[in-house]
Amino acid sequence: MSSPLNSARAAAPPETIAVVGTGAVGAALAAWLARAGHRVMACSRSAPERPVVVIDDGDGPRAYPVRWHAAPAQVESTADWVFVATKLPHTPAAAKWLSALVGPSTRIVAAQNGVDHRERFAELTDAPVVPALVYFIAERLAVGSVRVRHLDRGDLVLPDDENGRLAARLCNESGIVAETEPDFTTQAWRKLLINAAANPLTVLTGRRLEVLREPSVAELVLALLDETVWVGRTAGARFDASSASEALAWLRALDPDGTSSMLQDRENNRGLEHEGLTGTVVRLARQHGIPTPVSDTVLALLRGLSTSPAGSSR
Incomplete structure (x- = not known):
C-alpha cells in the first residue's frame, strides 16, 4: 500500500x-x-x-x-x-x-x-x-x-x-x-469481530498482538469470535460458517509487535472502550436470548480492570 x-x-x-x-x-x-x-x-x-x-x-x-x-x-x-x-x-x-x-x-x-x-x-x-x-x-x-x-x-x-x-x-x-x-453493516461487524477479540485479550494479558499466536489464547479468541458472529447475524451482518476462523487467521497474521487501542489506553491510564465493544455483543445477545458465556466473562474482567486504580481514567 x-x-x-x-x-x-x-x-x-x-x-x-x-x-x-x-x-x-x-x-x-x-x-x-x-x-x-x-x-x-x-x-x-x-x-x-x-x-x-x-x-x-x-x-x-x-x-x-x-x-x-x-x-x-x-x-x-x-x-x-x-x-x-x-x-x-x-x-x-x-x-x-x-x-x-x-x-x-x-x-x-x-x-x-x-x-x-x-x-x-x-x-x-x-x-x-x-x-x-x-x-x-x-x-x-x-x-x-x-x-x-x-x-x-x-x-x-x-x-x-x-x-x-x-x-x-x-x-x-x-x-x-x-x-x-454497500453492505456497511456486515463490514462494521467484521471490524467488531477484530476489536472484540484483540482489544480485550491484549489488555487482560498486558501483551501485544503476539499473544494471539499462542494456541491456548487462540482457542479463547475463536470462542469470542464465534459468539460475536452469532450475535452479528441477528443484527443483519452476513456472516457464514467460516467468518470466525477467517477473522482468527487475519488476527494471527498481524505484526506480532503491533498493539491495540485498548492496550494503549490501559498503559496510559485512560478509560477503556469495553462497553462499546464486548459490551455491545453482550447487550444485544441478551436482547435476543443468545448465550455468550465467554464474552460475559471477558466483559466482567474488563469492568473489574477498568475500575481498578491502574485502570481508572484520568
Missing part, C-alpha cells in the same frame, strides 16, 4: 476540517489532512508545545502545521468537515465541540470503534454523520505525535451512500486510502 503522506496533495480546493480528539487515530488523520493542504483545526484539551502534528508513517517523523484549540470557546469558525476520533466513552463530551464547529453544510465523519456510529451521535447533532471503520494501526508517542502501520486494506471503510462517497473522495484526494462498502 502506498503511504498517504507520499500521495499527491488534494486535487480539490482546501477545506476547513476539524479533528475532535487527537489521540493516535485523530493525530494521524489531522497530519494527513494538513499534509494535503487543508486548513486543519485540532480540537483537544491537550496541545503540544508547537502547533503541529507529527507522524511517522514509515519514512521517519514529519511535522505538519495545524491550529490547536483547547476549548470550544476558542473556535472561530465552523468547519466543512468534522472528524470525530474520540474514544467511545468520550463521545458525549464532543457535543460542545460540535456546537461550535457544525454549520449548515457541515458533515461529520465518526472515526470510532463500534457498530452504532449514527445512533450515538443522534442526540448530539443534526448534521449528517458518516460512520468510518479505521483499518490502520496508530500508536500515540506523545501529545500530537503518532506512529502509523498500514494493514492489507484501505485506511478507512465508509458506507456507499451519498455522504459516504463525498467523505471517501475527500480522503482519497488527501492521500488517505478510503473505500466505500
Whole structure:
C-alpha cells in the first residue's frame, strides 16, 4: 500500500476540517489532512508545545502545521468537515465541540470503534454523520505525535451512500486510502469481530498482538469470535460458517509487535472502550436470548480492570 503522506496533495480546493480528539487515530488523520493542504483545526484539551502534528508513517517523523484549540470557546469558525476520533466513552463530551464547529453544510465523519456510529451521535447533532471503520494501526508517542502501520486494506471503510462517497473522495484526494462498502453493516461487524477479540485479550494479558499466536489464547479468541458472529447475524451482518476462523487467521497474521487501542489506553491510564465493544455483543445477545458465556466473562474482567486504580481514567 502506498503511504498517504507520499500521495499527491488534494486535487480539490482546501477545506476547513476539524479533528475532535487527537489521540493516535485523530493525530494521524489531522497530519494527513494538513499534509494535503487543508486548513486543519485540532480540537483537544491537550496541545503540544508547537502547533503541529507529527507522524511517522514509515519514512521517519514529519511535522505538519495545524491550529490547536483547547476549548470550544476558542473556535472561530465552523468547519466543512468534522472528524470525530474520540474514544467511545468520550463521545458525549464532543457535543460542545460540535456546537461550535457544525454549520449548515457541515458533515461529520465518526472515526470510532463500534457498530452504532449514527445512533450515538443522534442526540448530539443534526448534521449528517458518516460512520468510518479505521483499518490502520496508530500508536500515540506523545501529545500530537503518532506512529502509523498500514494493514492489507484501505485506511478507512465508509458506507456507499451519498455522504459516504463525498467523505471517501475527500480522503482519497488527501492521500488517505478510503473505500466505500454497500453492505456497511456486515463490514462494521467484521471490524467488531477484530476489536472484540484483540482489544480485550491484549489488555487482560498486558501483551501485544503476539499473544494471539499462542494456541491456548487462540482457542479463547475463536470462542469470542464465534459468539460475536452469532450475535452479528441477528443484527443483519452476513456472516457464514467460516467468518470466525477467517477473522482468527487475519488476527494471527498481524505484526506480532503491533498493539491495540485498548492496550494503549490501559498503559496510559485512560478509560477503556469495553462497553462499546464486548459490551455491545453482550447487550444485544441478551436482547435476543443468545448465550455468550465467554464474552460475559471477558466483559466482567474488563469492568473489574477498568475500575481498578491502574485502570481508572484520568
